[in-house]
Each structure stands twice: as C-alpha cells, then as structure tokens.
Amino acid sequence: MCLAVPGKILSISGDDPVLRAGRVSFGGVVKEVNFAFTPEATVGDYVMVHVGFALSTVDEKEALQIFDYLRQMEELAELESEPAK
Amino acid sequence: MKFIDEYRDPAAARQLAQLIAQTITRPWTLMEVCGGQTHAIVKFGIDELLPKKLRLVHGPGCPVCVTPLELVDKAIQIASRPGVIFCSFGDMLRVPGSGRDLLFVKAQGGDVRIVYSPLDAVQIARDNPSSEVVFFAVGFETTAPANAMAVFRAEREGVSNFSMLVSHVLVPPAMEAILSSPSNLVNGFLAAGHVCAIMGTEEYEPIAKKYNVPIVVTGFEPLDIMQGVLMCVQQLEQGRAQVENQYSRAVRANGNESAREIIRQVFRIIPRKWRGVGRIDQSGFALTEKYAAFDAEERFGVSEYQAEESSECISGLILQGLKLPHECPAFGSRCTPEHPLGATMVSNEGACAAYYRYRKND
Numbered sequence A: 001m002c003l004a005v006p007g008k009i010l011s012i013s014g015d016d017p018v019l020r021a022g023r024v025s026f027g028g029v030v031k032e033v034n035f036a037f038t039p040e041a042t043v044g045d046y047v048m049v050h051v052g053f054a055l056s057t058v059d060e061k062e063a064l065q066i067f068d069y070l071r072q073m074e075e076l077a078e079l080e081s082e083p084a085k
Numbered sequence B: 001m002k003f004i005d006e007y008r009d010p011a012a013a014r015q016l017a018q019l020i021a022q023t024i025t026r027p028w029t030l031m032e033v034c035g036g037q038t039h040a041i042v043k044f045g046i047d048e049l050l051p052k053k054l055r056l057v058h059g060p061g062c063p064v065c066v067t068p069l070e071l072v073d074k075a076i077q078i079a080s081r082p083g084v085i086f087c088s089f090g091d092m093l094r095v096p097g098s099g100r101d102l103l104f105v106k107a108q109g110g111d112v113r114i115v116y117s118p119l120d121a122v123q124i125a126r127d128n129p130s131s132e133v134v135f136f137a138v139g140f141e142t143t144a145p146a147n148a149m150a151v152f153r154a155e156r157e158g159v160s161n162f163s164m165l166v167s168h169v170l171v172p173p174a175m176e177a178i179l180s181s182p183s184n185l186v187n188g189f190l191a192a193g194h195v196c197a198i199m200g201t202e203e204y205e206p207i208a209k210k211y212n213v214p215i216v217v218t219g220f221e222p223l224d225i226m227q228g229v230l231m232c233v234q235q236l237e238q239g240r241a242q243v244e245n246q247y248s249r250a251v252r253a254n255g256n257e258s259a260r261e262i263i264r265q266v267f268r269i270i271p272r273k274w275r276g277v278g279r280i281d282q283s284g285f286a287l288t289e290k291y292a293a294f295d296a297e298e299r300f301g302v303s304e305y306q307a308e309e310s311s312e313c314i315s316g317l318i319l320q321g322l323k324l325p326h327e328c329p330a331f332g333s334r335c336t337p338e339h340p341l342g343a344t345m346v347s348n349e350g351a352c353a354a355y356y357r358y359r360k361n362d
Helices: A062-081 B010-023 B035-044 B069-079 B102-107 B118-127 B144-156 B171-180 B193-199 B202-211 B222-238 B257-266 B289-294 B296-300 B315-319 B351-359
Strands: A005-013 A021-026 A029-034 A046-050 A053-057 B028-034 B054-061 B084-088 B111-114 B132-139 B162-169 B188-192 B215-218 B243-245 B267-274 B278-287
Touching: A005 A029, A021 A046, A029 A046, A029 A053, A046 B193, A053 B144, A053 B193, A062 B010, A062 B222, B010 B222, B028 B035, B028 B171, B028 B193, B028 B222, B035 B054, B035 B188, B035 B222, B035 B351, B054 B171, B054 B222, B054 B315, B069 B084, B069 B102, B069 B132, B069 B162, B069 B296, B084 B102, B084 B118, B102 B111, B118 B132, B118 B144, B118 B162, B132 B144, B132 B296, B144 B162, B144 B257, B144 B289, B162 B267, B162 B289, B162 B296, B171 B188, B171 B202, B171 B278, B188 B193, B188 B222, B193 B215, B193 B257, B202 B215, B202 B243, B215 B222, B257 B267, B257 B289, B278 B289, B289 B296, B315 B351
Parallel strands: B028 B054, B028 B188, B084 B111, B084 B132, B132 B162, B188 B215, B215 B243
Antiparallel strands: A005 A021, A005 A046, A021 A029, A046 A053, B162 B278, B267 B278
C-alpha cells in the first residue's frame, strides 16, 4: 500500500504549484505524475512516486552510501586477513 | 530499473548477511512496521539469510488489513446505493465485510471502480455531475497527502458531488501500543521508509528514548532491509537506542514540508479502531471542519454499529509481533486469501497472505 516506485522525470508543466505535473518514466513505462509535493524536482531527476504523486526526490549521492559502506567493510576484512609481518 | 535493481544484488546481500552474523551475540526480536517490507522479506527470503538468533516479526503496517470491518461494511452500504460511483484502490475490493465484499456489489450491478490515484476519483466526479462519487481513502501517512490533495482540489474547484470515506491510520501510535503492552517482544524497529519520507524522523525520537528501543528508518528493497537489520543489531549489541536513517536517498529528517502542510489543512487527528488490534488513541485522521462537507459518512448517514470478528483469528497477536502466521491452526486451511478469517490474510501485504503466497508448502 505504501509502495513508491522510483522513476525519471521526462517533462514538467503547469505554473499553479498544486497542478504542477508531468511525465515520469518507470524503466520505459511512462505515467502522468503530480509534482505538487516536490517543488524542487526538475527534468532528469528521479522521484519516488506513490498513487500518482511524487513524494520525494531521490538523492543520488545518498543512494550510493550502502555500496560505499560495503566496500569499506570489504577492505577492512582484507586488511584484517593479511598475515602480520 | 535504476534505484531498484542494484538494491537486489545477491553478492551484496550475502555480505550484509555475513556482517549481521558477525555482529550478533544475543537473541533479538526485530519488527518491520510496513506491510511492503513484510512482503519483500517473505518474497526474497530475507529472514532465511539471517542468523537463527534473530527473529523478525511483522508489524501492523498494512492499512487494508487494519481497516475495521465496520468501515468495510459502510463502504459496501454506500457503494450499493443507486446513483453512487464508488472508487477505491484495487486491494480494498476483495476485503470481505461482515458478509459481502465490494466486488460482489460490482457483480450485482453497483458502479464500483478501481482507481490508481485519488485524483482520478475527483476527475470521475467532474465527468459525472449527476452522480455521487465516493473515494475510499485508506492508508497511512504515505497516502495522506494524495488523499488530502483530492479533497483540497474538490473544494477549490467546487466538485461538490465528490466525497471521501476516510480510514486513515498513523504509524507512531501503533508502535507505542505495541511497545507499551506487557507482553511486548520487540527489541528494535525497522520504521516504514515512505511514511517517514512524508513525516520525517523526529516523531520517533521520543519513542526510541521512552522505550529504550532502536528505530531504523528503512527502505523496501532487499539490501535496504538487510542494512536496516544490521544497523538495528549494531545498536542493540552496543546498548544504543537511537533513531537512524537507512533510507537516506528518499527520507529527509523533516520529511516533506509541502505534503505535511496539506495534511494539516485537510485532516485532524482522532482515535481510530484498528482491525485485529482495537482502538488506539490519536491514531488516525478524519477531515477537518473546513472539509467536513466532503465526509461520506456524514453525507450518506451510515450508522455506527459493531461487527463480529471470527473468534478463531489470531491476527491481533500477529500484528503485535507476538505470533507468526504459521503458528495459527487455521492458517492455510480454514483461513486463505479467498476466505480470510481476519486482518492479516485479507491483503497481499498482510503477513498471513505473504506467508500463504510464498511459504504455504514449507
């Protein structure tokens, strides 16, 4: 029910902040989405979409944190497994 | 798809499983709050990757499940009236009331329509000015701004034949109800990521402090859930009880300001009854006075009454993390998604329905 799917903004139109809407691509499937709650979103951004509304813009830098963390853990494990000199 | 596929990488999942196994020294019970997370855990077999010391129990975060029988009956009453177009998200249609469900009403000739967005229901109202169009507004904080916007637009644009049957519930009061129960087993929470995308993380701080329980705001993909579990176990092992945000790509500390603003305008907080759990104070939304004219319960005068639940159903214990679905004697035999006895079997996201779909042969 609280499912929100990430999609890429293809277009935005409308001056009224409540009616601001546009097209979002979900891996090629394009849907009309309302941007009333994401005034900062621009074309090319990824947004999390729930029941026709963009709820949040995806922070691309934060999206990498889990992979950075796992890489660090891997490096740490390698260091620990090296024989002491 | 970007921001989905990479969070399903099996090698990274194994690495996280290993980190969890290296961190845990004692038995812990964690609860994921959201039904979407429950569904992902069972679908991807995440619980089976975790050490035996760690028990995952499934929380009350399935709005379809916790919508009380009385409200489903009211929906059926309203939808059965001539001249009404009744709109709903698809998953409410096959939830049985005391007798029938909304699909039955549709089969009998009622005008029951599945919509993708509450704005679609407002459009149906504009297109059918001689009909009464009712939207069944079920959901948590995630769905509240969209439903609030539908009412806001209907009022602003004078779409007076639109109304809403509101069944909105809130996550933090339910978490507190679970934690304050003397039989509580939950040591840590994975909080619902998309609820927090709207509301932010601040309202969880007092809960973490009062009950000395770690709360990790967590996403919905397998790697999100496993990292959420790892962060929660790290806190428990280190004796910390803080609010942390695993899902930082979508959740900001203060949530979504413009969404919260429209919620404040359109909804007020009231006590609500949760199916399987009972009444919880300050745990739901109703329309504010300004928008009271759009309240379908008022408009159609549907009466208050008590509906009887099956006495065999243990969904209340499941929703509070005290039992797992397969511990119920009725599971998979007298209770199935086609003939559910109670809350957790009625929706795809309910814990019993997820176990039935992915685990019934285990």
